[in-house]
Each structure stands twice: as C-alpha cells, then as structure tokens.
Amino acid sequence: MQLTEKHKQYWQKNLRLTGVLLAIWFVATFVIGYFARELQSITILGFPFPFYMGAQGSLIIYVLIIWYYARSMNQLDHEYGVHEGDE
Amino acid sequence: MATQSQSQFYSSLKKYYTFYTGGFISFVIIVAILEQMGVPNKILGYIFLAATVLLYAGIGIMSKTADVSEYYVAGRRVPALFNGMATGADWMSAASFIGMAGTLYLSGYDGLAFVLGWTGGYCLVALLLAPYLRKFGQFTIPDFLGARYGGNIPRSIGVFAAILCSFTYVIAQIYGVGLITSRFTGLEFSIGVFAGLGGILVCSFLGGMKAVTWTQVAQYIILIVAYMIPVVWLSVKHTGIPVPQIAYGYVLEKVTAREIVLNDASTPEGAKEAEVRAIFKQRQEAAEGKLKALETGGAAYLAEEKGKLEKTVADLKASSVPDAKAIEAAEKAVTGFPADAAAAKKAWTAAANGAKTKTAPIAAHAEPFAGKDEATRDKKRKNFLALVLCLMVGTAALPHILMRYYTTPSVKEARQSVFWSLFFIFLLYFTAPALAVLAKFDVYTLLVGSNFSELPSWVNAWATVDKTLMSITDINKDGIVQLAEITIGGDLIVLATPEIAGLPYVITGLVAAGGLAAALSTADGLLLTIANALSHDVYYKMIDPNAPTTRRLAISKGLLLVVAVFAAYVTSLKPGDILFLVGAAFSLAASAFFPALALGVFWKRANKFGAILGMSGGLGICMYYMYMTYPFFGVNAPLWWDINPISAGIFGMPVGFAGVIIGSLLTAAPNKEIQDMVDHVRYPSLESNTDTQAA
Numbered sequence: 001m002q003l004t005e006k007h008k009q010y011w012q013k014n015l016r017l018t019g020v021l022l023a024i025w026f027v028a029t030f031v032i033g034y035f036a037r038e039l040q041s042i043t044i045l046g047f048p049f050p051f052y053m054g055a056q057g058s059l060i061i062y063v064l065i066i067w068y069y070a071r072s073m074n075q076l077d078h079e080y081g082v083h084e085g086d087e
Numbered sequence: 088m089a090t091q092s093q094s095q096f097y098s099s100l101k102k103y104y105t106f107y108t109g110g111f112i113s114f115v116i117i118v119a120i121l122e123q124m125g126v127p128n129k130i131l132g133y134i135f136l137a138a139t140v141l142l143y144a145g146i147g148i149m150s151k152t153a154d155v156s157e158y159y160v161a162g163r164r165v166p167a168l169f170n171g172m173a174t175g176a177d178w179m180s181a182a183s184f185i186g187m188a189g190t191l192y193l194s195g196y197d198g199l200a201f202v203l204g205w206t207g208g209y210c211l212v213a214l215l216l217a218p219y220l221r222k223f224g225q226f227t228i229p230d231f232l233g234a235r236y237g238g239n240i241p242r243s244i245g246v247f248a249a250i251l252c253s254f255t256y257v258i259a260q261i262y263g264v265g266l267i268t269s270r271f272t273g274l275e276f277s278i279g280v281f282a283g284l285g286g287i288l289v290c291s292f293l294g295g296m297k298a299v300t301w302t303q304v305a306q307y308i309i310l311i312v313a314y315m316i317p318v319v320w321l322s323v324k325h326t327g328i329p330v331p332q333i334a335y336g337y338v339l340e341k342v343t344a345r346e347i348v349l350n351d352a353s354t355p356e357g358a359k360e361a362e363v364r365a366i367f368k369q370r371q372e373a374a375e376g377k378l379k380a381l382e383t384g385g386a387a388y389l390a391e392e393k394g395k396l397e398k399t400v401a402d403l404k405a406s407s408v409p410d411a412k413a414i415e416a417a418e419k420a421v422t423g424f425p426a427d428a429a430a431a432k433k434a435w436t437a438a439a440n441g442a443k444t445k446t447a448p449i450a451a452h453a454e455p456f457a458g459k460d461e462a463t464r465d466k467k468r469k470n471f472l473a474l475v476l477c478l479m480v481g482t483a484a485l486p487h488i489l490m491r492y493y494t495t496p497s498v499k500e501a502r503q504s505v506f507w508s509l510f511f512i513f514l515l516y517f518t519a520p521a522l523a524v525l526a527k528f529d530v531y532t533l534l535v536g537s538n539f540s541e542l543p544s545w546v547n548a549w550a551t552v553d554k555t556l557m558s559i560t561d562i563n564k565d566g567i568v569q570l571a572e573i574t575i576g577g578d579l580i581v582l583a584t585p586e587i588a589g590l591p592y593v594i595t596g597l598v599a600a601g602g603l604a605a606a607l608s609t610a611d612g613l614l615l616t617i618a619n620a621l622s623h624d625v626y627y628k629m630i631d632p633n634a635p636t637t638r639r640l641a642i643s644k645g646l647l648l649v650v651a652v653f654a655a656y657v658t659s660l661k662p663g664d665i666l667f668l669v670g671a672a673f674s675l676a677a678s679a680f681f682p683a684l685a686l687g688v689f690w691k692r693a694n695k696f697g698a699i700l701g702m703s704g705g706l707g708i709c710m711y712y713m714y715m716t717y718p719f720f721g722v723n724a725p726l727w728w729d730i731n732p733i734s735a736g737i738f739g740m741p742v743g744f745a746g747v748i749i750g751s752l753l754t755a756a757p758n759k760e761i762q763d764m765v766d767h768v769r770y771p772s773l774e775s776n777t778d779t780q781a782a
Binding site: 003007010011014018021022025028029030033034036037040044045046047048050051052054055056058059060062063065066067069070073074077082083084 | 196203207211336453456472499773
C-alpha cells in the first residue's frame with residue numbers, strides 16, 4: 001500500500017527516538033567502560049564511580065530507556081492513528 | 088477460557104499467582120518447622136527438590152494443549168507483566184543464579200562485563216526487535232527470516248544457527264541441573280541429569296509454550312525469593328541495613344581498606360600474607376625445577392627421584408625409634424609419585440600453575456582492568472568491552488528470548504513486556520554484585536585472622552563436600568588463617584551464603600530449589616526452541632506444508648524427546664567449561680542473527696542474497712575463530728588483536744553486517760510484496776494491512 005506523509009513522519013520520529021536512546025545506551029555502557037580507570041577517583045555512595053555504574057547505575061539507565069521508549073511509542077501510535085484496537 | 092476477556096484473564100492470573108506465592112511461603116515455613124523437629128538435612132533437600140519439580144509438572148499437566156497456537160506461542164494472550172516474569176526465568180540460567188556472584192567475587196570489576204552485557208542487551212531487544220517481531224506475529228525466528236528474505240535458504244541457515252546456539256546453551260543448563268540435584272540429594276551426576284530432565288520434559292512435552300510460560304512465571308517467583316533472602320540477611324549481619332544494594336558501597340570501602348592492609352608487608356597481617364606467598368613462590372620454583380630436570384633427564388631422572396623417596400622410607404623404617412607418622416607420609420609420597428614422564432609433566436605443571444596463582448598480591452575488587460603494565464591493562468579493557476558487546480548483541484539475537492515476544496496480545500504489550508522483563512532480571516543482577524562484596528567482606532574480616540582450631544562450621548562443611556569449592560590449609564603452620572591459604576571456587580558464594588549468614592538449612596534448600604528453577608526454566612525454553620525449529624520450520628514449512636495439526640504437534644513432541652535425551656547424553660560426557668559454553672552461545676547468536684534481523688526491519692533494501700551472505704559469513708567467521716583459538720579444540724592458533732575466543736562474535740558481527748549490506752547492494756532490491764511486509768511490521772496498525780499473523 002501507499003504510505004501517507006503522516007506515516008512517514010511517524011517512522012521518522014520513531015527512528016529519531018530510537019537513535020537518541022541508543023546513543024544514551026552507548027555512553028552508559030562503552031564510554032564509561034572505556035574511561036573506567038580515569039574515572040576511578042570519583043566516589044558515589046561509597047562506590048568508585050565506574051564500579052557503581054557497572055553494578056547499578058547503567059542498569060537503572062537501561063530500565064529507564066526501555067520504559068521511556070514503551071511509553072513514548074505507545075503515545076506516538078495514538079497521535080498518528082496507527083495504534084491497535086483495544087483487545 | 089475462550090470466552091474470557093483479556094482483562095478478566097489478567098486479573099484471574101494475578102489471583103492465581105498471589106495464591107501460589109502464599110502457598111510457596113507456607114511450604115517453606117512448614118519445612119522450617121520440620122527442620123526444628125529434627126528431620127535430617129538430606130531429607131529436607133529431597134523434599135525441596137521433589138516438591139518443586141512436582142509443582143512444575145503439575146502446571147505442565149494443567150496447561151496441556153492440542154492447539155497449535157497455544158503450543159507454539161501460548162495462544163498470544165500472555166499479559167506484559169507475566170511475559171516479563173516468564174522471560175526473566177527463561178533468561179536467568181544456572182550461570183546467572185549460581186555462577187555470576189562467584190565470578191564477581193573472583194574477578195571484581197572485570198566480572199561486571201556479565202552484569203552489563205546481560206542487561207543492556209534488552210535495550211537492543213526493545214528498540215530494534217521486539218515490537219516488530221510481535222507485529223509480524225508468527226511462530227519462530229526462522230519464520231521471520233523466511234518471510235522477510237523469501238525462500239528456504241535464509242530460513243535454513245536460521246534453523247541451523249538457532250539449533251547450534253540453543254544446543255550449546257542447553258548443555259550448560261542441563262549440566263547445572265545435574266550439579267544441583269547431585270549435590271543436594273547425593274544422587275550420581277548422570278542420574279541427576281536424567282532426573283532433572285524428567286521435570287523439564289513433563290512440562291514442555293504436554294503443553295508446549297503455554298505450559299512453559301506458566302511454569303516459568305512460577306519458577307521466577309521461586310528463584311527471586313531464594314536469591315534475595317540470604318543476601319538481605321547477610322546485609323543485616325554486616326551493615327544493619329536490610330537493603331544490600333544500597334548498603335554495600337560502604338562495605339566495599341572497608342573491603343578496599345582491608346586489601347591494602349593485607350597487601351602491605353609492613354603490617355603484622357600483611358607480613359604473614361607475604362610469608363605464605365613466599366612459600367608458594369618456593370613451591371612454584373621447586374615444581375618448575377623438577378619440570379626442567381625432567382625435560383633434560385627424562386625417564387632416568389624420574390626413576391632417580393623415585394629411588395630417593397624409597398630410600399627415605401627405608402631409612403625411616405631402619406631408624407632405632409621408628410616414627411610411624413613420618414613413615415606413613417613418606418610411603419604416601421612414593422605411591423603418589425607420577426608413574427611416567429607424561430603424568431609427571433602434567434602433575435608438576437599443575438602444581439607450578441596452582442602455586443603461581445597464589446604468589447600474586449590480592450587484586451583490588453573495585454579496580455577496573457588491573458594489570459602490571461599499560462599493555463596488560465589495555466588488553467583487559469579491550470576484552471571487557473568486546474565481551475560486553477557480544478553478550479548484549481547476543482541477548483538481542485537468542486531465539487528462545489525473541490520468541491517470547493510473539494506471545495503477548497499486542498505490539499503495545501510487547502513493548503511493555505520488554506520493560507517488565509528487564510525489570511525482573513535487573514532485580515537479581517543488581518543484587519549479585521552486592522552479594523559478592525558482602526561475602527568477600529565476611530571472608531576478609533571474619534575468616535582471615537581466625538584460628539584454625541575454631542573455623543566457622545560452613546568452611547569445614549564445604550571443604551569436605553568439594554575441594555574445588557573450598558579448601559583451606561595452614562601453609563605457614565602458624566595456626567592462623569591467611570587469605571592466601573584459602574582457595575574458593577566461584578560457585579560456592581551463592582550456595583554457601585545461607586550458611587555464611589548463619590541461616591538454618593531450610594534456606595540452603597531454598598537456594599538449591601532456586602538454582603534448579605533457574606536451570607530448568609532456561610532449559611525448557613531452549614529445548615522448545617530447538618524442537619520448534621525442527622518441527623515447524625523444517626518439517627511443516629519445508630517438507631510437508633499440508634500436514635494436519637495433530638501430526639505437526641506429534642512430530643514436535645517426538646523431536647522434543649529426542650533432542651532432550653541427546654542433550655542429556657552430551658552433557659553426561661561433561662564437555663568443558665560452563666561459562667565458555669554460555670558465552671559461545673551468545674557470540675554465535677550475535678554473529679548469525681542480529682545483522683539480518685535488525686537490517687530486515689530497518690533497511691528495506693536488504694534482500695535474500697545479502698541475508699544469505701551475511702548470516703553464513705558472520706556465523707562462519709565466529710565458528711572458525713572459536714575453533715582456532717579455544718584450547719578445547721587443540722589448535723591454539725594465535726589470537727587476533729588479543730581477543731579471547733569467548734568474544735569471537737566481535738569478528739562475526741561486522742562480517743555479518745558487511746555481508747548483508749554488500750550482498751544486497753550487488754543484487755536487485757526485494758520485490759514490492761516484501762517491501763510492503765516491512766512497512767507492515769513497522770506500524771502497529773495500518774489500514775489495508777497484509778496480514779502476516781498466523782493464528
């Protein structure tokens with residue numbers, strides 16, 4: 001079928017959201033991991049910062065990323081009229 | 088059931104599982120009362136394992152089904168929350184439950200690669216795959232490859248890869264089942280394997296995905312309760328705060344301070360540690376000296392050494408006042424002497440390596456990539472990041488996990504369901520590092536410096552059960568425990584925590600039941616994936632598309648049995664290291680599936696030839712690298728850029744992506760029908776939808 005302009009916009013918005021969230025994911029995982037030794041002197045709640053991120057901080061960020069994505073996309077579906085019928 | 092609306096179904100599910108959780112807690116209390124009445128520990132262990140396996144079988148029988156959609160995708164009516172719990176149990180294997188805290192105990196920061204990799208992968212699942220696969224809505228992952236790329240070749244490669252990585256993974260799980268049943272019931276390992284297997288089969292055999300789903304929810308509840316209780320208790324013991332995840336930062340500070348004292352030879356305790364390390368250094372050198380002499384002297388040297396030992400025995404016996412103890416020790420040395428040069432080489436190499444690990448100072452728990460020079464640290468960092476990436480991408484490519492998102496009622500719920508999945512997984516994964524630190528604190532402060540005559544009871548108990556898990560010897564004969572005198576196996580940490588925390592045996596039984604639940608639930612999901620790939624993708628889609636439902640299900644169930652028995656047989660041969668098997672499964676999945684799946688959704692231009700090239704190329708490189716570098720295969724080729732074989736996916740993934748892209752650009756774009764299908768999966772609802780969903 002032919003997609004409307006509105007459909008294309010929906011997909012563009014989805015791509016943008018996905019890209020931003022993936023960038024956050026990348027920083028929380030690989031950038032912090034790469035500079036772990038350099039960040040060692042910062043302390044948070046008694047933990048050295050990189051250890052805290054690896055053991056808790058990044059995990060919390062992951063949970064939030066997925067929660068935010070599900071919420072925004074479910075809203076976006078309604079906004080663009082591509083949501084599923086209830087039940 | 089069919090007349091029930093989804094919301095009614097949801098609320099009755101909540102009622103059932105609340106009731107179930109209450110029932111389970113009362114069961115634990117009853118067993119605790121039995122323990123107080125003097126029922127022996129072994130019986131309690133039996134009660135726990137038997138009761139839980141019977142429970143799973145019961146749920147399996149209650150959910151038996153002859154409906155194709157229920158068998159393959161649980162009727163697509165699993166609410167997000169419950170699918171999250173089921174995915175959590177499906178996901179967390181014996182390696183997570185028993186192994187992870189131990190790995191963190193032994194390797195500190197570097198072990199966090201597993202924590203990060205096994206959680207962060209869900210971001211990729213949520214953002215790149217789950218909602219789209221749900222919209223596509225068929226039964227298996229090869230189904231998607233077959234429909235998206237057209238033809239049987241992409242599907243067949245998918246089937247091959249799905250079976251390869253699931254089978255590698257399932258062996259590690261069945262191994263875990265065998266380990267737990269044999270340790271807590273005293274059955275032999277191989278009997279334990281088959282007994283556990285019975286529990287797996289009853290469930291998936293009768294009700295397929297439907298039974299597996301509801302059993303996994305029950306298993307999640309058991310495993311999370313079993314994991315939390317001992318850690319909370321240990322946290323109260325050491326910090327007075329019942330929230331270990333918050334409290335352990337300050338414990339970690341104390342552990343770090345303790346490491347510094349023990350490594351500092353100018354403190355009294357540090358001096359004792361240095362003394363023990365010096366003894367190990369001598370032992371290492373002695374063993375290496377013998378190895379060198381063996382190389383030059385050969386069998387003659389061996390005979391000479393044995394002669395010396397025999398002479399000692401004779402001398403002792405001939406002395407005027409024979410010392411019975413000394414004679415016995417000397418005779419033992421003679422009988423224990425290696426029989427030939429090969430045996431001697433093996434024994435002495437092991438002795439030298441064993442002693443060598445004990446000569447190094449204590450590694451700092453919180454320090455990332457510790458090493459003696461910049462090159463070692465760099466190498467560690469590189470491997471850490473590579474492993475994290477392989478585990479993450481592998482997470483987003485393992486068929487038994489992706490399959491779970493076919494079972495939700497809608498795309499919306501699939502998205503929410505990934506959130507619940509990670510949330511439930513997160514509960515365990517952010518507790519594991521706390522457990523490792525608390526256990527380390529206990530060992531460093533209470534065990535080290537204590538008297539050999541009054542060791543805590545758990546030390547003796549585990550040292551007699553299994554020397555590889557716990558061994559402790561007074562090396563410098565001062566009667567005081569030094570850290571270097573203790574050898575701890577990683578698996579001990581979770582298994583012994585209840586005893587370290589001073590809890591009754593009933594909690595130990597609970598932990599065993601939790602570990603069993605973790606291993607069984609993962610094994611269930613994996614076996615089902617393998618059997619479905621064979622019965623649905625190979626038989627129904629490729630051999631006989633007109634097969635009636637009853638025959639399709641009969642074949643699926645038959646295959647399940649064959650695969651399970653074969654997997655148990657392979658496991659009973661004990662093939663290598665669990666952690667490597669698990670890691671290998673992730674690297675294989677990441678290389679074979681991820682590029683073709685993600686590009687299949689996000690790049691319309693990707694076509695059949697690209698998929699074939701990318702999947703076979705990625706998988707091929709990954710397998711080749713593992714074969715060439717993993718010691719088990721005996722080739723031992725030099726590493727590429729110092730990357731360990733467990734992270735072979737780091738080479739497979741780029742080859743996979745390059746293959747899909749280059750192959751697609753070289754050939755014509757996919758036809759209109761397939762491009763429409765891509766649009767179809769991108770939008771939760773499109774008017775004039777081409778319906779790809781199977782009932």
